[in-house]
Amino acid sequence: MARFWQRPDLIQQLLPNVDLAEVEQLREQADKKLQIEKFQAMEKAVADLPQASDLKKPLNIDLSGPSIKFGNANDLTQKQQDLLSTAIDALSPWRKGPFCVFDREIDAEWKSNLKWDRIAPALGELRGRQILDLGCGNGYYMFRAAADKPKAVLGLDPSIQFYYVFEMMQRFLQLPNLQYERFGLEHLYVFDQAFDIAMCMGVLYHHRSPIEILRNLRQTIRVGGFAIIESQSIDGKGSTALFPEARYAKARNVFFVPTKDCLVNWVKRSGFKNVEVVSHTKVTIDEQRSTKDMTWESLPDFLDPNDSNLTIEGYPAPFRTVVRGQRMYL
Numbered sequence: 001m002a003r004f005w006q007r008p009d010l011i012q013q014l015l016p017n018v019d020l021a022e023v024e025q026l027r028e029q030a031d032k033k034l035q036i037e038k039f040q041a042m043e044k045a046v047a048d049l050p051q052a053s054d055l056k057k058p059l060n061i062d063l064s065g066p067s068i069k070f071g072n073a074n075d076l077t078q079k080q081q082d083l084l085s086t087a088i089d090a091l092s093p094w095r096k097g098p099f100c101v102f103d104r105e106i107d108a109e110w111k112s113n114l115k116w117d118r119i120a121p122a123l124g125e126l127r128g129r130q131i132l133d134l135g136c137g138n139g140y141y142m143f144r145a146a147a148d149k150p151k152a153v154l155g156l157d158p159s160i161q162f163y164y165v166f167e168m169m170q171r172f173l174q175l176p177n178l179q180y181e182r183f184g185l186e187h188l189y190v191f192d193q194a195f196d197i198a199m200c201m202g203v204l205y206h207h208r209s210p211i212e213i214l215r216n217l218r219q220t221i222r223v224g225g226f227a228i229i230e231s232q233s234i235d236g237k238g239s240t241a242l243f244p245e246a247r248y249a250k251a252r253n254v255f256f257v258p259t260k261d262c263l264v265n266w267v268k269r270s271g272f273k274n275v276e277v278v279s280h281t282k283v284t285i286d287e288q289r290s291t292k293d294m295t296w297e298s299l300p301d302f303l304d305p306n307d308s309n310l311t312i313e314g315y316p317a318p319f320r321t322v323v324r325g326q327r328m329y330l
């Protein structure tokens with residue numbers, strides 16, 4: 001397994017009920033996908049970077065602001081700066097951020113800090129908690145959570161590109177309470193009642209069976225714990241979901257897009273209690289847009305040019321809804 005610094009295995013240390021042989025098997029399966037040429041270029045770019053211990057002085061780290069921020073430009077030699085540029089290019093397009101790495105601002109397509117601001121009040125105190133982030137992307141929210149000193153945050157996401165972004169950051173940050181596994185929602189069965197909090201953000205509408213995901217997510221939470229569920233949604237009354245004919249906002253991989261009430265209903269009918277809406281907001285072109293680090297099309301290209309309340313296909317424009325639900329019983 002390509003890991004760039006030695007760290008304890010949090011699954012082994014903290015999750016006594018998890019079948020470690022099964023975890024090893026899943027890791028072996030996931031590693032097979034690393035052989036693809038474009039991913040090998042990413043691995044090399046990250047492996048060539050200096051490590052925290054190669055730097056002239058201890059690293060300044062600031063995880064408290066919108067940007068995941070560490071280091072200053074003058075911590076690096078010119079050669080190290082060049083290697084950093086190579087890695088940033090190799091890991092583009094940058095979808096989630098922002099990051100500020102040795103004074104290099106990485107401006108991602110999504111200002112993920114805005115989503116963090118919406119979920120943070122519902123997350124509450126994270127110190128000492130065991131947290132799951134299902135579909136964790138490049139780990140942006142794991143790094144934000146780390147500011148509150150949780151016991152552990154396990155991120156699950158099959159994306160190899162996002163994994164290498166996480167590894168690039170961890171090469172410098174070396175936060176021992178964060179762990180990324182390239183597993184998917186198909187593997188939640190491994191983590192029965194393992195977490196105090198489970199986050200599932202930006203995942204449900206990309207899959208054909210949102211209820212099954214929510215039911216399996218609930219199984220990963222200990223009794224008394226809770227889930228933060230965030231989804232693309234539409235504005236509208238009643239418990240209905242849009243099922244796009246082909247594409248939604250140009251994306252092919254979108255299945256059910258619920259109203260706020262529908263998302264609440266899904267969460268309740270998946271067995272969660274004390275279900276509440278945390279936020280329901282329209283996605284703006286301030287939050288999702290093309291940038292110097294993500295030059296492909298983005299939200300302005302996905303909306304009807306004459307009516308920003310509609311997607312280019314004529315569907316209601318995207319909102320984002322956050323719901324919190326508790327696991328009260330086995």
Ligand SMILES: C[S@@+](CC[C@H](N)C(=O)[O-])C[C@H]1O[C@@H](n2cnc3c(N)ncnc32)[C@H](O)[C@@H]1O
Binds near residue numbers: 138158162206
């Ligand atoms: C829209 S992004 C959301 C990322 C992040 N959670 C956020 O809210 O910004 C969807 C994520 O789901 C991941 N994903 C794709 N298939 C998955 C699967 N089978 N299990 C878990 N995550 C998956 C993608 O790699 C991607 O990172």
